[in-house]
Amino acid sequence: MKKFVNDPNQYVAEMLTGIALANPDTLRYVPDYNLIMRTDAPNDNKVSIIQGSGSGHEPAHVMSVGKGMLDAACPGDVFSAPPMDYVLESSKMLASPKGVLHLINNYTGDRMAFDMGKEMAEAEGVRIETVLVDDDVAVSDSTYTVGRRGVAGNFFVMKVVGAAAEQGADIDELVRLGNKVNSVTRTMGMALTSCTPPAKGSPLFDLGDDEMEMGVGIHGEPGRRREKLHNANEIVDELLDAVVPDLPYEKGDNVALMINGLGGTPISELYLLYGHAHEQLEARGMHVQRNYVGEYCTSLDMAGASLTLVKLDDEIVKGLAAPAETAIRTF
Amino acid sequence: MKKFVNDPNQYVAEMLTGIALANPDTLRYVPDYNLIMRTDAPNDNKVSIIQGSGSGHEPAHVMSVGKGMLDAACPGDVFSAPPMDYVLESSKMLASPKGVLHLINNYTGDRMAFDMGKEMAEAEGVRIETVLVDDDVAVSDSTYTVGRRGVAGNFFVMKVVGAAAEQGADIDELVRLGNKVNSVTRTMGMALTSCTPPAKGSPLFDLGDDEMEMGVGIHGEPGRRREKLHNANEIVDELLDAVVPDLPYEKGDNVALMINGLGGTPISELYLLYGHAHEQLEARGMHVQRNYVGEYCTSLDMAGASLTLVKLDDEIVKGLAAPAETAIRTF
Numbered sequence: 001m002k003k004f005v006n007d008p009n010q011y012v013a014e015m016l017t018g019i020a021l022a023n024p025d026t027l028r029y030v031p032d033y034n035l036i037m038r039t040d041a042p043n044d045n046k047v048s049i050i051q052g053s054g055s056g057h058e059p060a061h062v063m064s065v066g067k068g069m070l071d072a073a074c075p076g077d078v079f080s081a082p083p084m085d086y087v088l089e090s091s092k093m094l095a096s097p098k099g100v101l102h103l104i105n106n107y108t109g110d111r112m113a114f115d116m117g118k119e120m121a122e123a124e125g126v127r128i129e130t131v132l133v134d135d136d137v138a139v140s141d142s143t144y145t146v147g148r149r150g151v152a153g154n155f156f157v158m159k160v161v162g163a164a165a166e167q168g169a170d171i172d173e174l175v176r177l178g179n180k181v182n183s184v185t186r187t188m189g190m191a192l193t194s195c196t197p198p199a200k201g202s203p204l205f206d207l208g209d210d211e212m213e214m215g216v217g218i219h220g221e222p223g224r225r226r227e228k229l230h231n232a233n234e235i236v237d238e239l240l241d242a243v244v245p246d247l248p249y250e251k252g253d254n255v256a257l258m259i260n261g262l263g264g265t266p267i268s269e270l271y272l273l274y275g276h277a278h279e280q281l282e283a284r285g286m287h288v289q290r291n292y293v294g295e296y297c298t299s300l301d302m303a304g305a306s307l308t309l310v311k312l313d314d315e316i317v318k319g320l321a322a323p324a325e326t327a328i329r330t331f
Numbered sequence: 332m333k334k335f336v337n338d339p340n341q342y343v344a345e346m347l348t349g350i351a352l353a354n355p356d357t358l359r360y361v362p363d364y365n366l367i368m369r370t371d372a373p374n375d376n377k378v379s380i381i382q383g384s385g386s387g388h389e390p391a392h393v394m395s396v397g398k399g400m401l402d403a404a405c406p407g408d409v410f411s412a413p414p415m416d417y418v419l420e421s422s423k424m425l426a427s428p429k430g431v432l433h434l435i436n437n438y439t440g441d442r443m444a445f446d447m448g449k450e451m452a453e454a455e456g457v458r459i460e461t462v463l464v465d466d467d468v469a470v471s472d473s474t475y476t477v478g479r480r481g482v483a484g485n486f487f488v489m490k491v492v493g494a495a496a497e498q499g500a501d502i503d504e505l506v507r508l509g510n511k512v513n514s515v516t517r518t519m520g521m522a523l524t525s526c527t528p529p530a531k532g533s534p535l536f537d538l539g540d541d542e543m544e545m546g547v548g549i550h551g552e553p554g555r556r557r558e559k560l561h562n563a564n565e566i567v568d569e570l571l572d573a574v575v576p577d578l579p580y581e582k583g584d585n586v587a588l589m590i591n592g593l594g595g596t597p598i599s600e601l602y603l604l605y606g607h608a609h610e611q612l613e614a615r616g617m618h619v620q621r622n623y624v625g626e627y628c629t630s631l632d633m634a635g636a637s638l639t640l641v642k643l644d645d646e647i648v649k650g651l652a653a654p655a656e657t658a659i660r661t662f
Contacts, residue, residue: 300597
């Protein structure tokens with residue numbers, strides 16, 4: 001296994017330790033619940049926003065905690081939902097008079113943990129609301145989901161809802177905003193290679209030297225089809241042909257375009273993909289008003305990329321343009 | 332070849348097109364010279380800073396152009412020095428009454444192109460000074476160098492010199508500052524895998540499934556030794572044992588610590604490495620005052636990492652803490 005790892009069972013804990021050591025003033029690590037939280041949370045004057053999912057998707061979500069984004073993230077182990085007591089205890093620790101917002105990607109395991117954790121925390125007097133992200137157009141009813149999967153588009157939900165929470169928006173307003181952003185966000189990804197979970201020590205699936213998986217999930221779930229490897233422009237065109245008609249995004253729309261790397265793809269290749277995607281969208285009469293090129297939601301060391309579009313309006317642009325400071329960068 | 336690529340000969344041009352399309356207000360792309368430059372450069376009131384090197388090390392250096400960093404970068408093809416006319420023409424386009432500073436990593440090809448380009452530009456009346464970066468402790472007199480190689484430590488030189496230039500420092504002051512930062516910066520890297528240059532289409536070197544290359548160069552040059560693969564903490568310890576005694580960094584020193592990914596290593600693993608490196612330095616009595624975890628200077632899709640230390644003083648910290656805005660992030 002060609003990875004930087006000590007004991008695979010300590011992989012997540014050691015990563016979270018590193019994040020906390022690198023951000024001593026702004027982030028706090030609570031090992032019992034894999035919890036990374038803002039040192040200034042909870043704040044009585046704002047809703048607390050918590051994301052939980054499996055690990056292995058970094059920078060989502062433990063590196064998206066910070067001012068203007070998440071108040072906390074409580075991931076499970078690699079590609080595993082957080083246990084419900086992580087959700088319960090995190091929700092209690094982050095409890096604010098204005099409430100706690102759970103942001104969840106649509107996977108059955110995550111939903112179950114968050115539903116149960118929410119119910120238990122509510123029984124202890126914490127007000128909780130939920131926003132579910134399901135932006136992946138590749139398949140419905142995937143290996144680990146009923147309905148569509150939540151993938152890199154969750155960045156936009158976190159960003160807009162996080163900005164509004166920082167401004168003091170109440171929890172009903174955040175639910176409205178989060179659902180609105182999710183409703184205009186669509187993503188599809190594809191893999192050039194598998195990924196290797198540390199505890200498994202070998203690739204999660206096999207992909208031939210001349211093959212790619214179109215519509216792959218961020219846990220290596222099967223996509224729409226396995227194909228012969230195409231060139232970069234053809235791959236972008238296939239992704240656009242899946243994403244654009246789904247909403248649909250139309251001539252005259254202002255959009256945000258994200259090219260997200262899945263972990264093992266260098267940023268040079270991501271910009272190469274971006275260039276063609278940008279040109280194709282403009283050729284279809286859309287205006288790429290904002291862009292995001294880099295790693296936002298990965299699948300360990302998988303080589304591959306996803307393409308996300310968001311239909312913009314003034315309210316969403318305002319949230320995307322607001323300042324945010326996380327462990328890895330200023331957005 | 333498992334990469335996003337169209338025509339390998341257009342790889343760099345297509346990447347640069349993507350960068351320019353993603354940053355229409357701040358960056359300008361001049362295809363004739365692979366030039367990415369600030370739209371507001373040259374500025375009569377500041378020294379222009381130009382970096383040139385091979386491509387394939389992104390975000391270095393084409394994604395490090397922006398306010399508070401570089402004024403321009405004119406890379407060659409993948410792992411190839413820029414032709415001297417790129418250096419000449421870029422220097423003329425960026426000419427400022429305050430002069431032009433060339434930042435170069437110490438590789439024979441880059442030095443030759445920059446020496447000749449400088450001489451030709453000077454003949455046309457452009458004032459040019461040079462700062463050379465050679466932070467890699469792994470080997471001296473490597474495959475492509477006389478003396479030590481310049482690697483990820485160049486980030487710190489760019490950042491501090493870029494901040495001072497933005498404040499109006501004159502060119503002699505920038506040369507002094509750049510040389511000073513380089514003199515207290517040391518790096519060593521190691522590879523878990525080779526990388527695949529687009530035009531070659533196959534890995535640059537072979538590395539067994541249970542092997543690693545300790546002290547690897549960013550073009551896949553041989554390092555100090557090939558070893559059996561060790562666990563993450565042992566790898567960090569080996570890097571520290573090479574880097575710390577070289578300056579040396581000593582008890583009581585305030586340092587910046589960078590864990591730089593080489594392109595194919597996920598950020599979760601980089602934070603895992605960071606945690607152990609931070610703890611080890613503190614255990615040796617040093618204080619990690621600033622940290623940098625992510626990709627700064629890569630080797631295409633190579634899995635691996637480098638560790639850089641900088642001995643800090645007030646002047647260097649001031650430069651590192653100053654605002655900077657580049658294509659990929661705000662530092």
